[in-house]
Amino acid sequence: MGVAFKVEDLRFRYPSSKEDTIKGITFDVLEGEVFGLLGPSGAGKSTTQKILIKLLDDYTGSIEYFGKNLKSLDNSFYEEIGVGFEVPVHFSKLTALENMKFFSGFYRQTVDIQGLMERVGLWEYRDVKVGEYSKGMKVRLNFVRALLNKPRVLFLDEVTNGVDPKNARIIKDMIAEFRAKGGTVFLTTHLMNDVEELCDRIAFCVNSRLVEISTPRDLKLQYGKREVKVEYRKNGAIASAVFPLDGIGFNDAFQRLLQTEEIETIHTGESSMEEIFILVTGVEVK
Numbered sequence: 001m002g003v004a005f006k007v008e009d010l011r012f013r014y015p016s017s018k019e020d021t022i023k024g025i026t027f028d029v030l031e032g033e034v035f036g037l038l039g040p041s042g043a044g045k046s047t048t049q050k051i052l053i054k055l056l057d058d059y060t061g062s063i064e065y066f067g068k069n070l071k072s073l074d075n076s077f078y079e080e081i082g083v084g085f086e087v088p089v090h091f092s093k094l095t096a097l098e099n100m101k102f103f104s105g106f107y108r109q110t111v112d113i114q115g116l117m118e119r120v121g122l123w124e125y126r127d128v129k130v131g132e133y134s135k136g137m138k139v140r141l142n143f144v145r146a147l148l149n150k151p152r153v154l155f156l157d158e159v160t161n162g163v164d165p166k167n168a169r170i171i172k173d174m175i176a177e178f179r180a181k182g183g184t185v186f187l188t189t190h191l192m193n194d195v196e197e198l199c200d201r202i203a204f205c206v207n208s209r210l211v212e213i214s215t216p217r218d219l220k221l222q223y224g225k226r227e228v229k230v231e232y233r234k235n236g237a238i239a240s241a242v243f244p245l246d247g248i249g250f251n252d253a254f255q256r257l258l259q260t261e262e263i264e265t266i267h268t269g270e271s272s273m274e275e276i277f278i279l280v281t282g283v284e285v286k
């Protein structure tokens, strides 16, 4: 598996800012993985995405895209990447279909727009002006736009924000399919469910630095407790008992409980992604 992005000691400061927004971060995005960048509001996630897609180039440190210096790449780079911006960018006076046709006109290689719009439930609204679209519809159209050029790498900034659960499901399935076909995804989000479902590896951006680059599963185990909690019904009320996970197969009290009580739930003590986010970043998930 190749390396899509190799980022070393990346630093960046907005011209209007007194401080660095990105304070020296190092990470790789592997080809074929979904890499999630998480972190509290203002941590620098969108800025990092903008740097990787060459919208901001006044950075220090090095960024390689499939082994080539990002700064040396010409506009053909944009043939290979698909970008879903945090704030959907469309022409509100044009219809959704006119928008998609306009944007796909920039690319050599394009997809079947109808197929994509059908998939996200927008084909029947193709002739509606985007200005009349709801927030969720704009976000879905934004996602379609990111896929128009059959990208090799997909950048998605808060891609399911403001989308109802049914449509979020469709978008997440499409991301998983994109990855299954070998596509690489760089994703930023606040939504911990998305992270757990989609990301192969995640990095937390805290105070403009990166911490904890790992898989969701390893993080859950690392931050969790090695214990088993059993909830059962006793005299009409819920009771619970906690046992150490180690040696659980030989734990007599645990076995007895299972045999004698009316068990309602059994859970191991791994942390939820929300808990990990709070532990790592010190910030509550919104």
Ligand SMILES: Nc1ncnc2c1ncn2[C@@H]1O[C@H](COP(=O)(O)OP(=O)(O)OP(=O)(O)O)[C@@H](O)[C@H]1O
Pocket (backbone or CB within 6 Å): 014, 015, 016, 017, 021, 039, 040, 041, 042, 043, 044, 045, 046, 047, 048, 086
């Ligand atoms: N164009 C700009 N000029 C100056 N400062 C900016 C600019 N854009 C962003 N910033 C600042 O850079 C910091 C990082 O912003 P960024 O949008 O990257 O954060 P984020 O992690 O994406 O946050 P969110 O979760 O709210 O989307 C913030 O302090 C923000 O105010």
Ligand SMILES: [Mg+2]
Pocket (backbone or CB within 6 Å): 045, 046, 047, 086, 157
């Ligand atoms: Mg952002």
